[in-house]
Amino acid sequence: MIMDLEKKFAHIKGWGVDADPKNEPTYPMKKYTGDDHQRLNWERPEEQPVTVEILHSNERPGLPAVFGTSTPPSGLSGNIRRFAFKYSESSYGHWLPLLLADRVNVVEGIIDDLRKGHVPNIFAEKGYKAAWTHNRAGVIKKVAITALATTALILLWKSGKAKKR
Amino acid sequence: MLAMNYRGPFRVRAEQKPAPEILHPEDAIVRVLRSCICGSDLHLYHGLVPDTRVGTTFGHEFIGIVEDIGPGVKNLKVGDKVLVPFNIACGKCAFCKQELFGNCHESNPEATAVGGIYGYSHTAGGFDGGQAEYVRVPYADVGPVIIPEDMDPDDAVLLTDVVPTGYQAAEMGGIKKGDTVVVFGAGPVGIMAAKCAWLFGAGRVIVIDHIEYRLDFVRKYAQCEAYNFRSMEDPVVFLKKTTDWFGADVCIDAVGGDAAGNAMQTITGRKLMLQAGSATALHWAINSVKKGGIVSIVGVYGPTDNLIPIGNVVNKGITIRANQASVKRLLPRLIEHIRSGYIDPKAIISHRVPLEEVADAYHIFSAKLDNCIKPILIPPSARQ
Numbered sequence: 404m405i406m407d408l409e410k411k412f413a414h415i416k417g418w419g420v421d422a423d424p425k426n427e428p429t430y431p432m433k434k435y436t437g438d439d440h441q442r443l444n445w446e447r448p449e450e451q452p453v454t455v456e457i458l459h460s461n462e463r464p465g466l467p468a469v470f471g472t473s474t475p476p477s478g479l480s481g482n483i484r485r486f487a488f489k490y491s492e493s494s495y496g497h498w499l500p501l502l503l504a505d506r507v508n509v510v511e512g513i514i515d516d517l518r519k520g521h522v523p524n525i526f527a528e529k530g531y532k533a534a535w536t537h538n539r540a541g542v543i544k545k546v547a548i549t550a551l552a553t554t555a556l557i558l559l560w561k562s563g564k565a566k567k568r
Numbered sequence: 569m570l571a572m573n574y575r576g577p578f579r580v581r582a583e584q585k586p587a588p589e590i591l592h593p594e595d596a597i598v599r600v601l602r603s604c605i606c607g608s609d610l611h612l613y614h615g616l617v618p619d620t621r622v623g624t625t626f627g628h629e630f631i632g633i634v635e636d637i638g639p640g641v642k643n644l645k646v647g648d649k650v651l652v653p654f655n656i657a658c659g660k661c662a663f664c665k666q667e668l669f670g671n672c673h674e675s676n677p678e679a680t681a682v683g684g685i686y687g688y689s690h691t692a693g694g695f696d697g698g699q700a701e702y703v704r705v706p707y708a709d710v711g712p713v714i715i716p717e718d719m720d721p722d723d724a725v726l727l728t729d730v731v732p733t734g735y736q737a738a739e740m741g742g743i744k745k746g747d748t749v750v751v752f753g754a755g756p757v758g759i760m761a762a763k764c765a766w767l768f769g770a771g772r773v774i775v776i777d778h779i780e781y782r783l784d785f786v787r788k789y790a791q792c793e794a795y796n797f798r799s800m801e802d803p804v805v806f807l808k809k810t811t812d813w814f815g816a817d818v819c820i821d822a823v824g825g826d827a828a829g830n831a832m833q834t835i836t837g838r839k840l841m842l843q844a845g846s847a848t849a850l851h852w853a854i855n856s857v858k859k860g861g862i863v864s865i866v867g868v869y870g871p872t873d874n875l876i877p878i879g880n881v882v883n884k885g886i887t888i889r890a891n892q893a894s895v896k897r898l899l900p901r902l903i904e905h906i907r908s909g910y911i912d913p914k915a916i917i918s919h920r921v922p923l924e925e926v927a928d929a930y931h932i933f934s935a936k937l938d939n940c941i942k943p944i945l946i947p948p949s950a951r952q
Contacts, residue, residue, distance in 0.1 A: 415791055441662065
């Protein structure tokens with residue numbers, strides 16, 4: 404049977420080279436060493452100095468030995484993130500405020516750009532040059548739908564105003 | 569230095585930012601030669617991953633040249649050409665000692681469920697990524713591997729994530745000789761999972777997606793069957809029927825939270841974000857696998873909840889295996905497979921884009937334009 408398979412798949416380079424009959428499928432998940440029972444008591448790497456504010460999960464006692472220092476929390480979004488980290492990773496109280504903070508952060512990003520005298524080119528940032536090159540019909544359709552929807556909204560608003568009068 | 573800069577969902581740009589510095593004795597600074605945009609970067613780009621802060625640089629698939637090292641680095645020297653696994657791993661914690669390099673406990677303050685990952689939000693540690701000219705690489709003695717002289721740099725960059733993730737997807741499937749393996753998703757990882765399923769002795773490999781050009785590609789590249797779920801009434805019934813009404817032996821979810829194919833999942837998962845992405849592929853995987861079968865998950869989901877038929881997992885006695893790929897563990901084997909010609913990673917690269925045009929590259933990959941399979945970004949300093 405196996406010989407038949409080898410013959411059948413002879414055209415596929417490398418067929419079966421990793422098919423170890425003793426393959427213990429849980430191996431990829433864990434090569435058990437017993438270290439788990441020592442809990443967090445391994446010999447820790449040297450700890451990175453804390454130079455910016457780092458928020459950490461309340462499911463761990465402190466910071467890991469290394470961490471990223473990119474974009475520390477700031478502004479309103481930073482306050483929302485600090486609030487989120489009062490809750491565990493198991494709680495919506497953690498993740499939903501973080502998503503909210505991300506959206507607030509987008510507005511903060513635009514304000515920050517303008518403050519620095521940079522008007523963000525939203526079209527370029529959204530890759531519209533590529534869209535125009537590779538999907539012109541799609542861009543035209545999108546623009547037409549947006550224009551149509553905007554016009555409809557304006558007309559609706561105007562007619563509502565006229566009725567009130 | 570020039571770096572990709574995230575400005576919000578569907579908005580990125582390339583701009584100057586300060587070059588990274590050594591912040592820890594075991595750090596290295598690497599000058600990037602190539603970096604990829606990963607399918608999972610699109611989850612960030614689409615705003616699906618919480619704590620993705622404006623101003624961060626994405627990119628967890630990159631290779632480069634060591635420019636500087638901290639005083640604690642022993643195995644690397646300035647000038648070494650290295651490939652850097654996407655997992656940031658200390659090598660000392662209980663998880664690293666068990667070769668679970670994707671689960672390191674000394675690299676991510678913000679979440680305990682995942683180890684540190686370059687350029688993958690603060691939920692994965694807040695590290696800037698490799699879609700830049702330079703990148704800080706912590707624990708430089710543990711993760712980075714010197715690229716063998718005979719290896720094409722395009723192959724090397726794909727060994728940082730795509731190839732190991734696809735391989736581990738097949739490995740976690742516990743494939744036995746002759747098994748029928750179904751891979752959901754014909755993106756780069758799904759393509760690689762289909763290719764690697766044969767190495768474990770699969771007897772039949774089926775890929776399910778809805779993008780025709782990707783189905784065409786995977787049919788040729790992975791020598792497998794590939795079907796468009798839009799052309800069938802119900803992919804689960806189709807898969808049952810094509811496996812003699814038995815179900816597949818192994819199903820692999822290589823899609824994650826950006827899955828299409830089910831309006832309710834798309835609206836609640838991708839549009840309203842009421843769940844951690846759309847779980848359509850996982851739903852199909854659970855329902856298409858045989859009783860007692862194995863579902864292997866490498867698709868990326870957000871950290872909250874998903875709607876999946878957990879009752880069927882119990883009733884069918886399904887084993888679910890999932891993890892971030894343990895890249896460092898797999899590299900020696902995969903380097904040999906490339907040398908032997910069993911895997912040809914660079915063949916999946918479809919686009920080479922200057923880093924300056926990163927916004928266009930993201931849009932092309934996200935909107936699946938121009939038959940895009942895998943885009944790589946080349947920083948200006950690597951083009952001189």
